[in-house]
Amino acid sequence: MNNFFNIVPALSKHFLKPPNPAQVHPKIRNNPRFFPYFQNCLGAIDGTHVPMNINGDIATPFRNRKGTLGQNVMVVCDFDLNFTFISCGWEGYATDARVLRSAIRKGFRVPEGKFYLVDGVAMSTMTNVRRSPRTGTQGSGGVTKKRGTSSKARASWNADLEKALVDLLHEHNTPQYRGQNGWSTDVWNRITKKFHDNHPYKNYTKGQIQDKEKELKREYKMLKEARQQSGVSWNEKRCMIEADPELWDNLIISFPKIGKFRSNKAFPLFDALGELYDGHLAEGNYNFTSTEPTQAHTSGGGMQEASMMENFVGNGEAQPTVPAAPSTSTENEPKKRRSNGDIVAMMEKYIEMKTKRGREQANREHG
Incomplete structure (x- = not known):
């Protein structure tokens, strides 16, 4: 299987051809229902989850929200239903927006004045990309979703309480308490009770504690991805991101919620959260796209x-x-x-x- 996938990138660049943006597809041009309304449309973008079998030791990030194992594949097709771009290998836990952002960073582009038919998540991502002043590898875009006002009261947390929660999560970070889909309801009840026992002056609900865990996980994922951007460094002693002002502007475009860490705000729980989530989150380590160059092999063969x-x-x-043998055929044959x-x-x-x-x-x- 590995041998087969080694040749896919080499083949895809020859068989997946992007559409010509200077031409209107005949199915659009010759149909008055679509022309001129879709004359600048190049096709459609969508994602699909492809089921797979994988070693149980690394299966967790491949489990999608429906509980099945698979990879999240993004495909682009034209009006002849031919694929023109493919991004595959992302773990099933990854969102469609994250797969699209990754494809943009790796070279997927929409020509100026053209568009693709997409769903709401892709539209939001592409809109933020077009706002980016940079079109290089760092201008990946972000995803913003309008959320309604929540009826739940917002809990007040400080650094000590956040650390206490992370310590409890580590205490329950064993196969006995944590499965491939995370902590069960019973375990969360246990964590909540222990938290109240240790901090009786705080009356957080289980939902508020779970929301804080999700928030810390989102911030860890965001900072981990931001650290991988070119020009960004991480201060190990101060536990914070360091970057030039122009690069910070670009980071905020790519990760809208990272602005809170711009003013020298530390994130001391980064390493502790890494021990909790690394291996459980989608990171795209197996991802490749049809536009990536084939890697040249320099060793034997x-x-x-x-x-x-x-x-x-x-x-x-x-x-x-x-060298070919001399041919007796004519030049125009x-x-x-x-x-x-x-x-x-x-x-x-x-x-x-x-x-x-x-x-x-x-x-x-x-x-």
């Missing part, structure tokens, strides 16, 4: 692999890897395209080569 792949995907025509059988044979040969190399590498590591 890399040149052979690259040559074989170019031979396989070269515009549907034969691309010899050795059309070139012969590969048949499906040739393509299948080439694919099988490539996978066989990758499998053999994997076995050799495994033997070297265990030899």
Whole structure:
């Protein structure tokens, strides 16, 4: 399976072609119901969850909100229902907005004056991206959702109370109390009771304690992702992000709620929360998109692999890897395209080569 996925990025850039923004699709141009209203529309963007089986030790972030294991895949298609862009490999726990932001950072772009049909989450994300003054890898956009006013009273917390809650979460961070979907209702009742026993002057409800845990988790995820941006540093002693003013402006566009940490506000619980959530959150470690360049291999067999792949995907025509013999055909004679059988044979040969190399590498590591 790993050998198969190694060739997907190399193939996708040849088979997934972005639409031509200078042309109006015939299905739009020739239909008065759609033209001129959709003349600038290039297609549609949507996401889907693809079920999968995965090792139980790393399965937690792949479990989506419906409780099933899968990866969150973002696809873009044109009006012929051909895929023009794919972003796959994100854990099922990741939201559609986060997958879209990642795709934008990795090169997905909407040409000026054009648009795609999207749902509300994607529209909000794309709107914030267009407000960004930078279009490089850091201008990833943010997601803002209008929320109604809550009827629940807002609890007042301080640093000591937050640490006390995190300590209780660590105390219950064992398989006995925490499953792949987090802490159960009974465990939250236990945590709430212990919190009240330790702090009898605070009468937080279970819901308020759960809300604080969700808030701390969101802030940890946000800061962890922000730390990975180019030019951002983390002060280990002061437990805070450090960045130039211009970079801070961009961070606030990408992460609207990070502004509270701009004025030298520390987040001392970062490491403790990392111990709680790392391995339980979607981080996109397995993500790749159809626009990412194929990584070149420099160790044994890399040149052979690259040559074989170019031979396989070269515009549907034969691309010899050795100098061709003199031909008696005329210059204007059309070139012969590969048949499906040739393509299948080439694919099988490539996978066989990758499998053999994997076995050799495994033997070297265990030899």
